Amino acid sequence: MNLETSLSTEEVILAAARKVFESKGFDGARMQEISDRAGINRALLHYYFRTKEKMFERIFDEALERFMPLLSTWDQDLEESWELKLKRFIIKFITFLKTNSMLFLLREIIRKPELLASKTEKHRKKLNKFVLYFDRLKQERLIRSDVDSRYIYVIIHSLCSFPLMNGIVFSYSLRISPKEYDELMTGYPEIISDLLIQLLKYQKN
Amino acid sequence: MNLETSLSTEEVILAAARKVFESKGFDGARMQEISDRAGINRALLHYYFRTKEKMFERIFDEALERFMPLLSTWDQDLEESWELKLKRFIIKFITFLKTNSMLFLLREIIRKPELLASKTEKHRKKLNKFVLYFDRLKQERLIRSDVDSRYIYVIIHSLCSFPLMNGIVFSYSLRISPKEYDELMTGYPEIISDLLIQLLKYQKN
DNA sequence: TTTACTTTTAACAGAATTGTTAAAATACTA
DNA sequence: TAGTATTTTAACAATTCTGTTAAAAGTAAA
The missing domain is CATH 1.10.357 (Tetracycline Repressor; domain 2)
Known part of the structure; x- marks a missing residue:
């Protein structure tokens, strides 16, 4: 595993998620918008964080x-x-x-x-x-x-x-x-x- | 049209909608929850207010x-x-x-x-x-x-x-x-x- | 009581959204 | 360079939610 890039992908996702969750709230946030903002495929969000809920809890x-x-x-x-x-x-x-x-x-x-x-x-x-x-x-x-x-x-x-x-x-x-x-x-x-x-x-x- | 009951149905809906919108926000609010709370069929919400958006604007x-x-x-x-x-x-x-x-x-x-x-x-x-x-x-x-x-x-x-x-x-x-x-x-x-x-x-x- | 109008409901269609999976691409190691 | 593990993607399945519609129920008035 490349720790370097793996961490950075996760960080990129988290940064995007933070932005979206903060402005839209949990209910208004869309996984699609987060992945778009992070410039990656939507399925990757689930690869890293399993569910929207879990991702949100991490941010919170x-x-x-x-x-x-x-x-x-x-x-x-x-x-x-x-x-x-x-x-x-x-x-x-x-x-x-x-x-x-x-x-x-x-x-x-x-x-x-x-x-x-x-x-x-x-x-x-x-x-x-x-x-x-x-x-x-x-x-x-x-x-x-x-x-x-x-x-x-x-x-x-x-x-x-x-x-x-x-x-x-x-x-x-x-x-x-x-x-x-x-x-x-x-x-x-x-x-x-x-x-x-x-x-x-x-x-x- | 019976103005009496019509107004009151609308009011019942609005009261329910107010509660739900206030605690869940627009995105978290569910038409189903609002109609349940008002004790009426969900389609009735649309009969009175057309869309969720319009109903929300009324409350706001x-x-x-x-x-x-x-x-x-x-x-x-x-x-x-x-x-x-x-x-x-x-x-x-x-x-x-x-x-x-x-x-x-x-x-x-x-x-x-x-x-x-x-x-x-x-x-x-x-x-x-x-x-x-x-x-x-x-x-x-x-x-x-x-x-x-x-x-x-x-x-x-x-x-x-x-x-x-x-x-x-x-x-x-x-x-x-x-x-x-x-x-x-x-x-x-x-x-x-x-x-x-x-x-x-x-x-x- | 019949007729016309309003209110309410059940059933459905369509869209959006989350989450899964299997395969492709990439990176790492021997 | 071959083989293995990791990362990424495309396609799909399942669910949830909004909004529509046609019919049923209720109301009022002639």
Whole structure:
């Protein structure tokens, strides 16, 4: 077996599949379109991945695996200031989202909720690091303590995710081109970092 | 023709179609599932709506029509304080989202971007009311002027939309049941209203 | 009750799509 | 270079899904 070219064929297929699945979703994706895009015969998809379902799961898993490392931001070392941690997370998260469709994950989870539980089982523990970290910050009187950490979680993730997944709609609503919207969004991570920090800062009164 | 029952059959179909389209998307929806849910023969769907496509457009249009009135919040009367306007909008918006899937709209727009342009053409003018209103507030020195109104637009809409469309994922990440998440979210509109007001208030320095 | 019209159904046709298989092409090794 | 294993393709089988149609059932009105 030629590992070299075999890997590359598989990669070519996966890249094509990723594109098609991300824009069309599982149900809208066509094996034909994927093979066309990859420039190979349709039967070859089945040779490598057996079924559409299996191929999809591979794509889905990989997206999830790329995401999970971001959560290590919230490991509890208190060396680094929470402001820096937050800024770092926001930038990493938004960068991640630019190359990985969150909408894709979300859409497919809603189509088939089992995906969420089965695929993230092994990361289960990591998931509540955020809340633990922010609760700790409150205890230490480093941030305001009158907002439930779970709200903070929801707020930060919403501010990062939605502007990217909803880009088309926002650019249309704001009456600017998608390109202009992208440009506008280059300043966005900075802005929300600052706003969030300002908001969360410990308020003595 | 019996208008009574005819309307109600159509309504029954539309309700079923709405459910199926919203959870499965256009591509995942099956005419059979819709007719089963409506308790009628599949051919009847075609009798009333001709094609799946046409039926879908009806659902999509209606969702959009229900949404558009919310935008009138940003008509420029300066009688009502901007804080109240904002709070009112957030509550109305979140209430709207609870019964109308934003994810549905978004997913389908990405599948077929023409939907956005063609369907919102007639509402085009309303779309930038928000930005005009907030620019005005800045002029009048009622809110801080160092944040682009378009960012404010994006931030507010993200904070309202994403927690609802992403509910399943958030509840899973926070390790609470969907029911508990819903309960948690009852306090959410109040919280973000307050936070946003606090954030936007004119900052004398 | 008969007639005409509307609504609903069962059966079918046609198209699209996934997955299989056997053979052809290619690459590897002795 | 001959032989073997791997990769790729063309052709096909099976299923699923949409949309049509003709007939049946139901409704209203004369």
